[in-house]
Amino acid sequence: MLLSDIKNMSIAANLQEIKNSIPPTVTLVAVTKTKTVAEIMEAYEAGQRDFGENKIQEMTQKYEQLPKDIRWHMIGHLQSNKVKYMAEFVHLVHGIDKFTTLVEIDKQAQKHNRIINCLLQVHIAQEETKFGFSYDEISTLLNSNELQLFKNVKIIGLMGMATFTENEIQIRTEFQALSNYFQQLKIQYPQFTSLSMGMSSDYNIAISAGSTIIRVGSAIFGGR
Ligand SMILES: *Cc1c(COP(=O)(O)O)cnc(C)c1O
Numbered sequence: 001m002l003l004s005d006i007k008n009m010s011i012a013a014n015l016q017e018i019k020n021s022i023p024p025t026v027t028l029v030a031v032t033k034t035k036t037v038a039e040i041m042e043a044y045e046a047g048q049r050d051f052g053e054n055k056i057q058e059m060t061q062k063y064e065q066l067p068k069d070i071r072w073h074m075i076g077h078l079q080s081n082k083v084k085y086m087a088e089f090v091h092l093v094h095g096i097d098k099f100t101t102l103v104e105i106d107k108q109a110q111k112h113n114r115i116i117n118c119l120l121q122v123h124i125a126q127e128e129t130k131f132g133f134s135y136d137e138i139s140t141l142l143n144s145n146e147l148q149l150f151k152n153v154k155i156i157g158l159m160g161m162a163t164f165t166e167n168e169i170q171i172r173t174e175f176q177a178l179s180n181y182f183q184q185l186k187i188q189y190p191q192f193t194s195l196s197m198g199m200s201s202d203y204n205i206a207i208s209a210g211s212t213i214i215r216v217g218s219a220i221f222g223g224r
Contacts, residue, residue, distance in 0.1 A: 011039060012046035014220045018203075022214070026207055029073045031199075031217030033058065034224045037065050043220065044070065050091075052215050056082040063089055075159075075196075075215050077131050080104040087111065093118045094159040094196050094215070097131040099141065102153050109152035117156045119196055122181070124174040125163040132160065135181060142189070157194035157212075158182050162202055172205050179210035 018028060029052040032040050040051060040062065049069060053059035054076025063072055063086075071091035078093070078101050087108035096102060096118045109116040120141070123132030133141070138158075141147065147155060160178045162171040175197055186192045198206025200219035207214065218224065 011042040011220060015043055015046050015048055018216060018219060022203070022207060026211065027194075027213045029075070029196075029213060029215045030220050031075065031215050032062070032221065033076075033217065035217075035221050037062060039221055040066060052094075052217075056086050059090075060085045073215070084108045084111075087114070087116065090116060092156075092194070094213075095119070095121045095131065096155075097121045097133060099146065102147075102150060106150045106153040115152050115154050117154050117194075119157045119159040119194060120155060122158050122160045122178055124160040124178050126170075127163055130161050138181075142185070154191065155189075157192045157196070158185075159196035161197070161199070162206075168202075168205060171202050172209060175202075175206050175209035175211070183210070 015030070022028065027050055029050045030043050030048050031052040033054050044067060050071045050073060052073040052075040053062065056074065056079070059072055059074060072089060073092050073094060074086060074090050075094045077095055077097070080101055083101070083104045087105070093105065093116060102118065105116050105118065120138055121132035122138060123130055123134055158178060160175070162174045165171065178197060179195060182192065182195045194212050195210060196213040196215065197211045198214035200216050203211070203214040203216055
């Protein structure tokens with residue numbers, strides 16, 4: 001489908017089409033970065049409740065203006081000094097790529113007497129620019145005792161972004177490797193329930209590789 005076609009369809013219709021094409025067990029996070037409160041409300045009215053933003057301040061502003069039963073997903077790179085703004089309400093933090101970010105989330109979550117669910121971001125793409133831990137770094141982190149010190153952070157899985165390429169075989173290979181690693185960890189860590197991978201261009205590949213959460217923006221709301 002061309003982007004110009006997507007723009008001509010309604011947000012509700014786009015959502016319905018995606019929902020119909022994915023298994024009911026997969027969580028669809030509607031990514032609303034740069035989109036208006038009115039556009040988000042259109043998706044909300046269509047029944048959508050999981051929304052994702054990549055900047056803490058933008059997410060916080062939208063949270064304040066929108067219905068409180070929305071589950072807000074922070075999907076972007078995190079700046080520790082902004083964690084305090086979202087600690088009261090964030091539903092799931094996808095992009096943990098530093099131990100120190102977890103320390104800050106734990107501290108801020110404690111102030112609100114909450115446990116914040118987090119995913120560790122794994123660097124699976126070939127590009128240098130994408131954030132995330134290597135597989136080795138994740139293993140080291142999980143094998144250390146450090147994670148047990150957190151009382152208000154719960155690691156419930158992994159997140160990854162494939163290389164930006166037209167080569168579907170490469171995308172599939174990257175997703176499958178992450179999924180295999182996730183399945184392996186699940187045996188040892190039963191709290192690992194969530195694998196966040198797949199965006200507008202590659203969510204079908206991600207789901208067939210075992211994704212449980214997809215993050216879809218432009219296929220719902222049109223281009224940015
Ligand atoms: C923007 C964004 C998405 C959604 O991208 P689309 O191609 O518009 O579906 C997914 N994940 C992350 C981390 C993003 O920043």
